[in-house]
Ligand SMILES: Nc1ncnc2c1ncn2[C@@H]1O[C@H](COP(=O)(O)OP(=O)(O)O)[C@@H](O)[C@H]1O
């Protein structure tokens with residue numbers, strides 16, 4: 049499971065996170081929604097230590113880091129192994145083939161043999177429906193395919209949690225449904241998944257629980273359907289208004 | 302390629318036309334203006350010319366004093382124009398100066414092309430060895446070299462010593478050619494060569510200087526005597542005759558003897574200067590002698606060997622430069638905060654000082670600090686590598702900075718260390734980006750290897766210069782050397798251009 053406790057973060061005088069706590073259980077999907085620029089990406093980056101934070105702590109399984117944990121600490125590195133991240137822009141390695149993108153870290157970090165890592169990578173590519181793309185460079189793939197390679201790359205480390213930053217933003221809108229079902233499938237294997245998004249429809253479709261993020265704080269949290277049907281915060285009602293769907297409206301299909 | 306060669310030809314033809322225009326009038330012009338320009342090299346040129354910091358236009362030295370006295374006799378003021386010693390005859394042929402007077406010996410190559418005056422000095426050669434050397438004379442030195450380890454002898458390129466060493470030491474010694482007489486002495490003192498053969502005036506003057514006393518000594522024998530003469534252009538017969546009369550007058554009234562005595566250079570052999578029969582016979586024989594002109598193709602093996610040295614210097618120093626440059630760039634971007642300013646200084650220092658100075662420093666000055674000298678080729682490779690490492694560091698820095706921060710983060714997010722991410726993700730991508738600029742730098746370095754000639758490495762340019770100056774077949778050898786350079790650098794620039802296009806095609810942004 050992933051647990052964030054009272055995370056605070058400022059950029060200079062701009063206080064972006066004002067004490068954010070959130071827990072994601074194994075096998076469940078939490079969607080964090082909030083408008084652009086509200087600090088969702090910053091929160092994710094704090095969780096795996098890409099961004100240092102002023103106060104609070106993060107736990108993934110038995111590994112924890114706290115504010116002030118140095119950049120090069122071993123626990124931070126181990127936490128990152130446990131907590132995969134799928135970046136908004138995927139950040140595939142353009143100089144490596146799809147297969148090598150997935151094989152690199154298991155060999156270098158987990159010390160797996162190359163054969164084992166390759167076998168595992170091919171299995172993951174099959175699951176992602178990309179077995180024919182193993183040898184090509186990432187730039188030759190569509191956005192959706194690149195995203196699935198990024199997911200496979202993260203899964204190859206056998207993490208217990210997975211972070212998604214705006215998984216629908218770089219995709220054709222029609223792909224949204226597929227990504228949602230892929231994420232659901234992953235949580236079915238016991239992963240704790242946190243998705244940050246500003247896409248209400250996607251959040252509703254893909255998550256078990258919903259956290260509404262507003263002005264540096266989580267203002268509302270609960271089971272997705274319940275929160276959608278009965279919004280408590282002004283922030284969420286505001287989001288609905290902008291997203292152009294009703295609180296009780298069914299997602300357009 | 303052909304365009305460049307024909308350009309060179311046009312250039313050379315232009316020069317020779319200019320030389321012809323200025324024919325035969327040097328003396329009358331000088332009489333009209335009251336001054337005459339002559340060529341000499343003051344660099345390491347004592348006791349011939351000794352720079353005078355208080356009055357730069359009025360250097361000291363026995364030749365300077367002689368020319369002043371000669372000018373007095375002719376009623377013309379000689380004006381010195383500085384040039385590199387082995388280039389002076391060409392300066393005169395071009396018309397930049399009207400005569401040359403700087404320890405030029407009477408020899409067929411020059412006497413057949415230019416007009417030699419009567420001699421003004423009888424020179425002898427002297428052998429300089431390190432203070433602890435067992436050699437007692439030139440013959441003894443040759444003997445030791447041919448029986449034991451083959452020894453190296455430094456000479457001023459194309460000097461009488463060069464000719465003499467080549468003739469008497471063939472097969473017994475290795476001859477290392479320097480652009481300056483004192484450079485050869487420094488290399489001998491530093492143990493980089495075993496001895497240097499010098500004209501006696503230079504040897505006795507510098508052996509007594511602070512940096513050399515006790516560490517260099519002159520063997521007592523004197524040998525290989527000959528005449529120093531003034532050369533004028535062939536067509537300037539009138540000038541030559543006027544100079545002849547001036548020298549005769551200086552000999553007759555004892556002025557010349559007084560001047561040479563001031564410098565401790567009047568020895569018994571100088572009396573031959575007044576023995577007209579002796580010098581006239583030598584002058585006539587030398588002027589009439591024809592120098593052999595082997596066909597150009599005979600020189601191809603020498604040029605190819607020198608080209609191989611050029612390639613060797615390039616392919617050994619560039620990988621070193623890249624390795625150092627990459628380390629410096631990584632250190633500047635990702636290294637400890639304290640190290641970064643030092644690396645900035647490293648880069649700026651190397652980029653802000655000339656390569657030639659750096660090579661001089663490594664070859665001539667570092668031995669003073671270390672106590673032992675680096676062989677010239679090693680010093681050349683090191684110097685090139687260090688100099689270019691600064692440029693490669695800047696290229697790599699730009700390349701590394703061009704990789705989005707997200708790539709480092711993606712590596713870190715997978716649990717890789719910074720070092721691993723740099724090694725497997727950032728540097729490989731940066732390397733692809735820097736291939737075209739690095740290839741261009743490789744071409745630049747390839748051409749910059751020519752600077753290594755200043756520390757006696759015989760690469761293509763040095764070989765060209767030795768051949769051109771010793772045969773005066775300047776145009777032919779210039780073309781041959783240029784063609785060799787082009788044949789080597791052209792494919793490289795093609796590669797750089799091709800790779801750049803390939804990268805652009807891959808990265809449509
Ligand atoms: N490295 C940074 N330095 C300064 N301000 C930043 C930095 N990263 C993000 N911010 C600011 O923090 C706020 C939250 O950004 P972000 O987390 O990207 O929001 P979201 O992902 O919700 O769109 C924004 O105002 C952004 O400008």
Ligand SMILES: [Mg+2]
Nearest residue numbers: 085088089214
């Ligand atoms: Mg964001």
